[in-house]
Amino acid sequence: MKHVFALTGWGVAIVAAWTCAPAFAADDFAQRFALQLDEGAAHYSMTLPAAVYAASQRSDLGDVRIFNGAGEPVPYSLDAPREPARTPPTLRPARWFPLPSTAAKSAGAPLGVTIAGDGSLRATSAPPSRAQHDTDVIDTGRLSRTSRVSALLVHLRDDNYQGRVGVEASDDLRHWQPAGDAQLLKVSYNGSTLSQDRIELGGTPARYLRLRWLDGAPYVDSMEMEVQALAVEPVQRAERAWREGIVAHAGVKPGEYFFNTGGPYPVDRLRLNLPQPNTVAPAVVYSRSGLEAPWREVAGAMLFRLHNGAVEQSNPSLELTPDADRQWRVVVDTRNGGLGSGALTIAAGWRPATLTFAARGAAPFTLAVGSAATASAAVSRSELLMGASAVPATARLGDALSAEQAASAQVASHNPDAMRRYLLWAALLLAVGSLGAIAWRLARRAQVRAGVASGGVSGGVSGGSAGSGVASATTHDAATGDTNGQGGNG
Structure with a gap:
C-alpha cells in the first residue's frame, strides 16, 4: 500500500509542476527590443512603433510582452486609439467676397469689403474680373464656443478645373495664419463628373478665412461650411x-x-x-x-x-x-x-496603440513580440495604474536584439520560467528513477520469495524420505536389539 501512496504522490507532484509551468517562456518570442527608460518612474508608456506591428503574429497584438532584467513578465495595458464621439456635422452656406490681387496687401480691411459693428463683412465694390481675381474672403459668422468649421465645400461652376488653393485664418483681418491647403478638381469623364471639392480645415475657430488661388481662380457656384460640434471630453490621439x-x-x-x-x-x-x-x-x-x-x-x-x-x-x-x-x-x-x-x-x-507597463523588478527592460500561440495578458489601464497620481514616464523602443544579446540581457539562471522547466524535468527524472528502483526492489523481493518457497518444498520431501529410513532402521535395530538382547540374555 505504501508503494501505491508513493506513486500517487509522485504523480501529483508531476502534475502540479506541469500545471504551475507558465503558458509561455521568456524565449518563446521571435523578436526582442531593448527599451530606453528614464530612471525612477513606477509606470512607463509608449506609442507602439511600426517595428512592433511588423514582428507581431497576432491581429490583436496579444503576443506583446514586457520583461524585466530577471526575465519576469511585468503587468501592462494595451490601449487601441479611441475615436472621440462625434455628432454628424451640419452644413451652412458660406458668405464669400471675391477680391482683387491687391486686396491682400492692404493694411486694414481688404479692398472691396468693410467691417460692420458686429464683425460681419459688407461688399463695397463690384467683384473683380477673373484676370484680377486671385483671393476670396469668407465670413464664417458667429459660432458657438463648442463648434468649429471642420471643412469647406467649394462647388465649382466650371466643368473642367484643376487648381491648388491655400487657406489662411484670422480674427481681425490683419494677422493671418495658415489653416490648410487642397487641390480642387472638376472634370468630365465618360459621361460623368469627377469632382474633388472639399478643403479640410481641422476645426479652426477663426472668424474669417482667406482662400488664395495659386493656379487661377475658378468660377465658384456656391460655398458651404461644415460645422462640427466639439467633443465634450477631448481625446488625445497618437499621430497617424x-x-x-x-x-x-x-x-x-x-x-x-x-x-x-x-x-x-x-x-x-x-x-x-x-x-x-x-x-x-x-x-x-x-x-x-x-x-x-x-x-x-x-x-x-x-x-x-x-x-x-x-x-x-x-x-x-x-x-x-x-x-x-x-x-x-x-x-x-x-x-x-x-x-x-x-x-x-x-x-x-x-493610429498606433499605446502600451503602458509597471516597472517591476530591475532593468534592463525589454519588449518581446512574435508568438502566434501566446494569448493577450493585458489589463485595463485603470487597473494597471490603480489611481496613481503620477503620469507615466515615456519609454522609447531601442534596437532589435539578437539572440545572444537577448540571452545576455536576461540570464536564464535568474529566469523563473527556466527554473520551473528545470525543476519539472528534475522531478520527472527523479520520479522515473524512483519507479525504476521500486520495480527493481519488488522484482528482487519476488525472486527471493520464489527461491525460499522452492527450497522449502524440496527440503520437506527429502526430509520425509530420510525420516522413513531412520524409522525403519530404528525398528530393525530394535528388533535386532531385542533379538540380540534375548540371545544375550539366553
Whole structure:
C-alpha cells in the first residue's frame, strides 16, 4: 500500500509542476527590443512603433510582452486609439467676397469689403474680373464656443478645373495664419463628373478665412461650411503613422492587384498611387485575414491621377474603419484601359496603440513580440495604474536584439520560467528513477520469495524420505536389539 501512496504522490507532484509551468517562456518570442527608460518612474508608456506591428503574429497584438532584467513578465495595458464621439456635422452656406490681387496687401480691411459693428463683412465694390481675381474672403459668422468649421465645400461652376488653393485664418483681418491647403478638381469623364471639392480645415475657430488661388481662380457656384460640434471630453490621439511604398503585384485576372501590409496594422487610411498620369478608373478594395478566409469588401473609389501643366492631382486617401487584415486586393475596372503599365503602389496609415507597463523588478527592460500561440495578458489601464497620481514616464523602443544579446540581457539562471522547466524535468527524472528502483526492489523481493518457497518444498520431501529410513532402521535395530538382547540374555 505504501508503494501505491508513493506513486500517487509522485504523480501529483508531476502534475502540479506541469500545471504551475507558465503558458509561455521568456524565449518563446521571435523578436526582442531593448527599451530606453528614464530612471525612477513606477509606470512607463509608449506609442507602439511600426517595428512592433511588423514582428507581431497576432491581429490583436496579444503576443506583446514586457520583461524585466530577471526575465519576469511585468503587468501592462494595451490601449487601441479611441475615436472621440462625434455628432454628424451640419452644413451652412458660406458668405464669400471675391477680391482683387491687391486686396491682400492692404493694411486694414481688404479692398472691396468693410467691417460692420458686429464683425460681419459688407461688399463695397463690384467683384473683380477673373484676370484680377486671385483671393476670396469668407465670413464664417458667429459660432458657438463648442463648434468649429471642420471643412469647406467649394462647388465649382466650371466643368473642367484643376487648381491648388491655400487657406489662411484670422480674427481681425490683419494677422493671418495658415489653416490648410487642397487641390480642387472638376472634370468630365465618360459621361460623368469627377469632382474633388472639399478643403479640410481641422476645426479652426477663426472668424474669417482667406482662400488664395495659386493656379487661377475658378468660377465658384456656391460655398458651404461644415460645422462640427466639439467633443465634450477631448481625446488625445497618437499621430497617424504611415507605411509607404507597398508595391502591389498583378493577379491572374486583368485589373486585379494584391498586396500585403506586412503586419497587423489597424489601417484606417489607404493611398492608392497610380503608375501613370492622366488615368481615371473605378476600383473596389477588399481585405482578408488569411489565405483560407473569404475576401471582404471594405471600400470603393474612383482612382485618378490627372496632370495639367504644373498641377498634378490624385485621388484622396480612402477612409476606412480600422482594419488589421494583412492581405488586400484591389479590383480595377479595365473597360477603359485600367491602370496601364507600371506598378500600383500603396501607402497604409493607422493610429498606433499605446502600451503602458509597471516597472517591476530591475532593468534592463525589454519588449518581446512574435508568438502566434501566446494569448493577450493585458489589463485595463485603470487597473494597471490603480489611481496613481503620477503620469507615466515615456519609454522609447531601442534596437532589435539578437539572440545572444537577448540571452545576455536576461540570464536564464535568474529566469523563473527556466527554473520551473528545470525543476519539472528534475522531478520527472527523479520520479522515473524512483519507479525504476521500486520495480527493481519488488522484482528482487519476488525472486527471493520464489527461491525460499522452492527450497522449502524440496527440503520437506527429502526430509520425509530420510525420516522413513531412520524409522525403519530404528525398528530393525530394535528388533535386532531385542533379538540380540534375548540371545544375550539366553
